[in-house]
Amino acid sequence: MSELSNNLKLAPEKMGPVFEIERLTKTFARQNVTALSNVELTIKKGEFVSVIGSSGCGKSTLLKIMAGLLPPTQGRVLLEGQPVRGPSSHIGMMFQQATLLPWKNTVENVLLPISIREGTAAAKKAYDHAVSLLELVGLGGFTKAYPGELSGGMAQRASICRMLVSNPSMLLLDEPFSALDELTRDFMNMELQRICMEKEATTFLVTHSLAEAVILSDRILVMQSRPGRVVEDVSIDLPRPRTLEMINTPYFGEIVAHIRALLAKDGNAANS
């Protein structure tokens, strides 16, 4: 087990950071709530980092700040060395729902970020790129289909393509498959891993699911609430590509138990 993980471990330490967060604090003055307190985070190129925590621990706030959708109260947020002061085309986002526009067909939905940012002409130029992305996720035959004709899993795959279409250097995923049934979800997680490996993507995932976080991530940030803070940065030494069978290994069980204990502590604190 440990032999396996030592041999096949990724070596991200050789590459520079894509995302850097220093002493990040976010308070919502209106509700007098400290959503995030002194969060430190460095994500290296090609790394897959997850954040897990009970609801209300500030993980969605963290994601929104990283995406430039919310301003921080204190601290530095750098994407490839540049401060994040608003949405950027270097960031690709994915949400809980596929949020495809029902009046656009699949390929038009995938091209939406480009047509909004650069106009229709640029979107036309990127058409072949969008189609090749759809082929990558197995939707090559559905370029002209409307979202109403796609299943939940297919819609989420299309939204993966929309996230990738502008070749972002950082992917931010907000519980992307939590609305899907469990079988589809497992399958989509494996697809996500395959796509991230193929694209050498740097990925940040917010999730509720422990198993999902462990199976996908190189590192897991465990957050506790009130105030929202990172209590542990857990490295996952499982070889890539990960498989669903790894869920049954003792190592996997140990990590899950360890993180669950951390989360339970927060749950007790929140209930007391």
Next chain:
Amino acid sequence: MAKSEEDFEDTVWEEKDALIDRIPRSIAMFLLFIIVVGLWDLVTRMGWVSPIILPTPMETLNDLIFVGSNLTSGGYMLSALWTTTLTVFYGFLIAVCIGFSLGVLVGETKFGERAVMPYLVAIDTMPKVAFAPLFIAWLGFDIASKVALAAFIATFPIVVATAAGLYAATENERMLFKSIGATRLQTLLHLKLPTGLPYFFTGLKIAAVGVMAGAITGEFLGGGKGFGALIRQSASQLNTPRVFSLILYLSLLGLALYFTVVWTQKKFVFWNKSGNLSGVN
């Protein structure tokens, strides 16, 4: 001992709808028509209701044919119908333009929501027909005052529906647009307005009914050359069959407007498959 397979037939059985659910639409409509006209004929034939209050179906039919021939031969009724049609058309057009603009103002800007909406709600709760004398005083007895009343009544449902439609985009959709760097105008044009279209059309349908009521009320109260004036004139002459047939022809105008809206909605909102009460949506 277990029975062998051949001892049982396949367990095939049919789910049956009740008889009342199995009648096809055309027959169902025809049946109801026969029942209503039959009852109508009965109460008039038996002398239970005075013919001045309720004409017989036959009298009504005869008058329908008379009015129909007058309309098709280009008689004075046709010009009256044309006047009312124009009133309804202009009223609807004005209501759509003003209603949509105010709806965007209310639904898209905080100022509209905070400052304009309370006044709109206040005006909307007033009985709008009561404004008719004012419109007549301001705009005269011609078509303009009727157009104004019709538009006035039809504007509010469009405002409310447009504003509600602009709120209909989900939090995730807004976040998506924000994250891809969309401007406010882009978000309005490419997300909020298309998302709100089904709401907008619902408002148009309510407005289509209101604009008819407004136009006819205007003609009742302000006279003029429209169908409303003809109806009032016939009523004052106790020509009840004529009132009936005029109302029936008038309803064709309302239906035409309503189904123009429905047809336009089907063209533009092809993706929305909700609202399946057939023949209405």
